[in-house]
Amino acid sequence: MLSAAFSDPVHDSQQTFRAMLSALAEPMIPGTLPRLPEAPATLDPACAAILLTLLDQQVRLWAPDLTEEAQRWLQFHTAYTSAESPEQADILWLVLGHERPPLARLKQGELRFPDRSATVVWQVEGFTELGAPCFEGPGFQTPRRLQPLGADAAFWHEWQQCNQHYPLGIDMFFAGNGQLVGLPRSSRLREESQACM
Amino acid sequence: MYVAVKGGETAIGHAAQLLAHARRGDTALAELECRQLAGQLRHAVHRVMQEGSLFDETLAALALKQAAGDVVEAVFLLRAFRTTLPRLGSTRPIDTAAMRVRRRVSGTFKDIPGGQVLGPTADYTQRLLDPQLLQCGAAHSELPQADPLPNPLPSVLDTLGAEGLIEAELPPPGDPAPSDLTTQPLMFPADRPTRLQNLARGDEGFLLGLAYSTQRGYAENHPFAGEIRMGELELFLEVPELGFAVSLGEMTVTECQMINQFAGSASEPPQFTRGYGLAVGEAERKTMAMALVDRALRAQELGERITAPAQQAEFVLYHTDNVEASGFVQHLKLPHYVDFQAELSLLRTLRQEHETRQGDPA
Amino acid sequence: MTHLHPDAARQHWLAILANSHVDALAPRLVPHLPDESRLHWLRQPHTGLAMVEGRIGGSGARFNLGEVTVSRASVTLDERTGHGHVKGCDIEHARLIAIADVLLQDPERYPTLQREVITPLELAIQARREQQQRETAATKVEFFTMVRGED
Structure with missing residues (x-):
């Protein structure tokens, strides 16, 4: 039996999109998602809100952790297309800490069309400043320290490698428990020798 | 120097009111219903659907009414409206x-x-204006019928x-989905x-x-x-x-x-x-x-x-x-005051140089 | 109808419902409507777009002709799901089709609905189409040859 999704699809997805824009405009500041849909058990409602907002039949999704039930639900509400491989995906939904494709394999866009790159939606448990690296770049008034639970130095190194050829690169969202953090390709890791606020 | 110019809000508001008034025309006459437009001005409605690239007679008739019969403006309204709707999929190729x-x-x-x-063609009519249509309420006659065609x-x-x-004319191998100008x-x-x-x-x-x-x-x-x-x-x-x-x-x-x-x-x-x-x-x-x-x-x-x-x-x-x-041609109506001042000033300089040369005996 | 594959029967009634005018459908369906509180809307009635595809030369490569507005709705009632899809912006039409679809899947209700809703609508569609085809056929050109003399 399928369940419903957003109670007011047009306005709920608009508000979600607005929250996502804000998250990218001020990276690494946790924001809240104003509208959480009914969602299958394995899919966090915050991630579900983002996927309902971003997906349609022209978007290719790579989501190895989707259960069959969640797949049917998402298919019904968005009519998304399944990507045949991570390389083809426009959007990826990944659970941080689960097995995942190397970020270097994802689409980084082309110089003429840098927008033809992958966006990764990470399902996370929460965020911490503890042991987090320091980020800077457009949208940071001062450098900030934050990371989702479960990210480690290797993860950030891999992320950094993907975004060396700006404007090519990948954009990421971390979402879970009603919270949302954005990390656009324009953000950078700050050298550890420099001070961080 | 760049001077931002503000103002005109009141005039714009009043112009919009005047436009609505002009659209409605003589209030002693009945207002047009969209259903009437779709039913009786079908060619105009169809053209708005074709060029608006949105096949919906009710919306096309509404656009035509709102644009007071300006087909290109109605097309614009329809194109703008379609951007507010989600794409649900593609139909099977029509046969x-x-x-x-x-x-x-x-x-x-x-x-x-x-x-x-x-069928309902105007090809063999004499293209003479029919003064009877100046009056409404023409008698409705039974249409001739024949056995249906295969x-x-x-x-x-x-x-x-x-x-x-x-x-x-055969589909290419794999019958690929066509590229789409509304997204690419x-x-x-x-x-x-x-x-x-x-x-x-x-x-x-x-x-x-x-x-x-x-x-x-x-x-x-x-x-x-x-x-x-x-x-x-x-x-x-x-x-x-x-x-x-x-x-x-x-x-x-x-x-x-x-x-x-x-x-x-x-x-x-x-x-x-x-x-x-x-x-x-x-x-x-x-x-x-x-x-x-x-x-x-x-x-x-x-x-x-x-x-x-x-x-x-x-x-x-x-x-x-x-x-x-229409957008690019009509954008020339927008203020180009600064560009034009630059052109004007350039022309004055050239003119001055020209006059100096003319007056110069050498 | 009952001899058809269940999908074919469903496809058929959905086609009748979508090809009928909402003003013809509503009065026939209203007496059969269940209490609104028993309906659970999976997809609230809403309008979107479908790209209409054609084929070059009628049979060749696919191309995009333009978009059509489509209204749709999905509803559940007693563990069954009904889906309504119809061309145009009339979300009430899509809502009624979805409800009719879920009701028609119930073997207890099917015979009554078939008799009181689907069959009359189908007959009306057929009559409308046949009338139009007869009027069209009357405009077929009957060529004749002018015979000049016998020798």
């Missing part, structure tokens, strides 16, 4: 052979299977196809499906002029109207949760198959080639023009000399869209 035909004529064969069926009516071009005298920018070289999408939403007047130019010698065409058919066909949408294609209801379309000579090439024997026109609604002139332009744009593919504007894809496809064209 024009399965059409319930209301008009079907051929300019190439007198005797065609099913016959020449005129359904569906076979395609005229199949006869030529059976003899191999016309190029076959127009790039060159543009394949034929992309060109046809562009022409289908193109301005009828522009296409008609281009088509006419090909007939007057600005392209190597010698066209015949192989078949024109108009009628209703059912739209089907694949619905994954149902597991089958569901009928959405019927839509009126017009199709034109032009036949053109082709001398043959190293690999192809001499045969007829095709130009294709398809549009929603009753759109005979539009589809005929579209078919002629489609054929002209195949010049490169068929190894023909490219000598005329109608054969140049970039020229044609970049200028068919009346929303773009």
